[in-house]
Amino acid sequence: MDQNYLGLDQPTRYPRTSLAVAVEVLVHGPRSRAQLADRMNLSPASLTRLVKPLIAGGVLIEAEPVRSSALGRSSLLLDVVDDYRFIGVKLTADTAFAVLTDLRAQVLDSASLPLSATTPDDVVRTIQALVRSLARGATIDGVGITLGGRVRNGVVVDSPYLGWKQVELRQLASVVLDAPVHVDNDVIGLTNAEHWFGWGRGFPGFALLTIGAGIGYGLVLGDALVPTETGPVGHLPIDQGGPVCPSGHRGCLAAYATVGSITAAASVGHQRTLGFDEVIALAQEGDLIATRVLSDAAWAVGRAASMISDVTSVRRVILSGEAVPLAETAGDSLAAGLNQYRAVDVPPVDVVIQPADFFEWARGAAVVALQREFPRAPGPRAGIE
Incomplete structure (x- = not known):
C-alpha cells in the first residue's frame, strides 16, 4: 500500500506496513487476521508480527469474534480504538x-x-x-x-x-x-474523504469533479492522491461556440457550469436577478429558459467527466459541490455529454452524484x-x- 494512501506524517512511530494494516482496518472496518492477511497478501506470521505493536500501542483492539463457516471456529475481529475527535x-x-x-x-x-x-x-x-x-x-x-x-x-x-x-x-x-x-x-x-470514507472507498482510482462557485478537481490513482491544480480543469474546452467565462475563454467548463455562469445566463433570459436555487426550481416547474441553461451546464459537466476518464483511465467519477443539483435536474443532458464521444467498446463512465453542502x-x-x-x-x- 502506497505511503500516499496512508496520508500519515509519522512513518517512524510504527513500521510502514503496520501503519498500512491499521489504515486498512480503519477504512474498511473490522477484519479478522485471516481476512487482513489475505487482503494484504501477507503470511499469517507476518500479519501477527505487524499487528502486535498496534495492539500494544492501543491503536487496534480485539473485538467480537466471527465464526468461520469453513472451519466452524471463531476468530477475533480487529478494530480501531476510536477515542479520537x-x-x-x-x-x-x-x-x-x-x-x-x-x-x-x-x-x-x-x-x-x-x-x-x-x-x-x-x-x-x-x-x-x-x-x-x-x-x-x-x-x-x-x-x-x-x-x-x-x-x-x-x-x-x-x-x-x-x-x-x-x-x-x-x-x-x-x-x-x-x-x-x-x-x-x-x-x-x-x-480524501471520498477516498477513505465515501464513494471512492475500495476503488484504486477515481476522480472527483466539484461544481459550485468554481470548478474543483481531485484524482486518486493506484490508491494514492495525485497532486492536481483545481483551477485549470475549470477551463477545459467544451464547445468553441459556447459562452465566455470571466477569464475570456470561450466555451470552457467554467463558462457553463459554475453557479455564477448558470445564474447569469438564466437572469439574462428572465431579465431579473435569479439565485441558483430559483433556477433549479424554475427548471423543475418546466421553465424553458432555466431548463435550457441547466441542460447546457449538465451536458458540459458530462463532457468534462468523459474527458477526465479518457485521459486518466479511471472509470468512476464523483460529482459533488453546491451546484451538483443541476446534474440531477438535467440527468439526460449529463448522460448525453458523457456518451457523445464514447467508443462502442469502452465501458461507460460510472458517475456518482454526491451532493455536498459546506458542512x-x-x-x-x-x-x-x-x-x-x-x-x-x-x-x-x-x-x-
Whole structure:
C-alpha cells in the first residue's frame, strides 16, 4: 500500500506496513487476521508480527469474534480504538463552517459563524471560537482547515475568495489552538474523504469533479492522491461556440457550469436577478429558459467527466459541490455529454452524484487532520478550554 494512501506524517512511530494494516482496518472496518492477511497478501506470521505493536500501542483492539463457516471456529475481529475527535473547518468568502467527527469521519456536531472580516487574524479568531464551541473542553486530536485556493505546507499561497496571498494560516492557527493544525485545499480534503470514507472507498482510482462557485478537481490513482491544480480543469474546452467565462475563454467548463455562469445566463433570459436555487426550481416547474441553461451546464459537466476518464483511465467519477443539483435536474443532458464521444467498446463512465453542502466540505477538512494524526503519538492529552 502506497505511503500516499496512508496520508500519515509519522512513518517512524510504527513500521510502514503496520501503519498500512491499521489504515486498512480503519477504512474498511473490522477484519479478522485471516481476512487482513489475505487482503494484504501477507503470511499469517507476518500479519501477527505487524499487528502486535498496534495492539500494544492501543491503536487496534480485539473485538467480537466471527465464526468461520469453513472451519466452524471463531476468530477475533480487529478494530480501531476510536477515542479520537477531530474538527474540520471549511472557509468560504463570508462564513466558517465546522464539524466535530470521530475517527471514521462520522459527524457528531456542527456549527458555523459568519466572518466579520477576512483579515487572517479575524478569521483565526472565528476558527478559535468554533473549535472551542465544538470541543466543549474535550481533547481534540487535530484540526483541519480547508479553503478554495492554493495551499503549500500550511501556507495559503493564493485564495481569491478571501483575497489572501502568502498567509501562514497553519502557524497563525497553531498559536491559538491547543491541537495539531493542518491546512489544505478544500477539494483535496473532499477527495480524501471520498477516498477513505465515501464513494471512492475500495476503488484504486477515481476522480472527483466539484461544481459550485468554481470548478474543483481531485484524482486518486493506484490508491494514492495525485497532486492536481483545481483551477485549470475549470477551463477545459467544451464547445468553441459556447459562452465566455470571466477569464475570456470561450466555451470552457467554467463558462457553463459554475453557479455564477448558470445564474447569469438564466437572469439574462428572465431579465431579473435569479439565485441558483430559483433556477433549479424554475427548471423543475418546466421553465424553458432555466431548463435550457441547466441542460447546457449538465451536458458540459458530462463532457468534462468523459474527458477526465479518457485521459486518466479511471472509470468512476464523483460529482459533488453546491451546484451538483443541476446534474440531477438535467440527468439526460449529463448522460448525453458523457456518451457523445464514447467508443462502442469502452465501458461507460460510472458517475456518482454526491451532493455536498459546506458542512460536508468541513468534514473533508476533518479528514485532512485525521489522515495526518492517526495513529496519535503516545503521551498526555489536554482538552481545549
